Amino acid sequence: MPGLVYDAARRELGRNNLAPVYYLTGSEEILKDELVAAIVNAALDPQDRDFNLDIRTAGDLDGESLHALVETVPMLAERRVVVIRGLEQWRKGAKVWEVLGRYLRSPSATTVLVLLHATEEPDAEILSASTHVVLEPLSGDDLHRWARAHVAAAGVRLEPAALAHLLRAVGDDLAHVQAEIEKLAGAIGDDRPVTVDDVAQFVGVRHGETLEDWVTAVLQRDVVRAVRLVDLVLPQPGITGVRMITALGTELVGVRLARALADHGLSGRRLEQALLAELRQARPPGARSWADLASSWTAAISRWTGADLDYAIEAALETDTALKSTTVSDEGGLLRGFILGLRGQDRAA
Incomplete structure (x- = not known):
């Protein structure tokens, strides 16, 4: 069963639906911190936290200290909260895992246990006995x-x-x-x-000169603007050639989906609604709202055939591979070459 996402977990807490054990995985540390704070706020009044809130690092705990921590009764409060960060610090097969497993099979009715685990493979035993929340970057x-x-x-x-x-x-x-x-x-x-x-x-980024603006220029097949924006977007903080071509690749795949749906008879509002449903399900990376993406992809199909898009997606993949090469020295040149290659393909067609 897939885990909850951030918003769903917050909604459950807003309904005062507290689980005995939370298992937080994923790469977005800010969301982990915010969800831990939300769980604490839902479980404990401020005046109860001095004696009933324990936040510990897994590496500081062994089997005995973990047992004492989770079995301690609340002091002058209805419940207590125990937060354990960094479960990846425990060695596989260590006794502390056995102690945790016993607790999970019969958790205390007066303790809310929050486990934070930086792993790509969540622990199966914890998954089966907890409310699992996956905290990945939002989009x-x-x-x-x-x-x-x-x-x-x-x-x-x-x-x-x-x-x-x-x-x-x-x-x-x-x-x-x-x-x-x-x-x-x-x-x-x-x-x-x-x-x-x-x-x-x-x-420090002017309107019309963002990564999204570059992607839009490519989707609109505005070669002159797309080439010009490479030199304006690429030097911005946090921007790399790989990030640019990845963002574009995601949207090219989206336009390809729109093209396929249009070829099967969808158009206008019906096409946008179908794309919006797919976006809500897939939650692709990126900062644009899903309604904006659906509208943009619908508008873009008038400029692209299915064959054009297949070529562009393959070319984007090849450019991504080239950008990740240890010998690349001119990311801008590779991106400009990719854009001009799309124009050449258009002329050949």
């Missing part, structure tokens, strides 16, 4: 909801276009997004709404 509508919540918490107001530009410029790096929101809150506060120009000034 699309999930990312926009998270950002709006943090904007509100920071006490700053962003115009919708300003928030969209912030996410286009920064991407799905939550730590970076949070830092930029705090920067805007400190500089502008709630005196007035933050504009696109404000975001461009503080983030």
